[in-house]
Amino acid sequence: MVKSVSTVEEYLTFLKGKGFHFQDEAIGFIFFGKHYTNASDEIINTAIELTLKAQKRFDGSYYVALLETLTSNKIKSRKAAIQYVKEKELISF
Secondary structure, eight states: OOOOOSSHHHHHHHHHHTTOOOOHHHHHHHHHHHHHHTOOHHHHHHHHHHHHHHHSSOOHHHHHHHHHHHHHTTOOSHHHHHHHHHHTTSSOO
16 A cells, blocks of 8 residues: 655645545644654654554544554664564554
């Protein structure tokens, strides 16, 4: 699902093109999480992707909790984030 993009805005545009439409509340959660955790766009985009895979929709509280978990464990890349959630069995792939 993930395309190589540089910003959260580009990733949201990419997802919109794939049929994922985010309500204003969801966009608010996404940017709240970004500012709250000071995570990189790569981690934000990965947290969005993993939230959609786990919940089959965007769940703001799940996303923020996942983002907090990734940042508190010093996860810095998409690959490391996916490995972490697999190891912790947070999401079944």
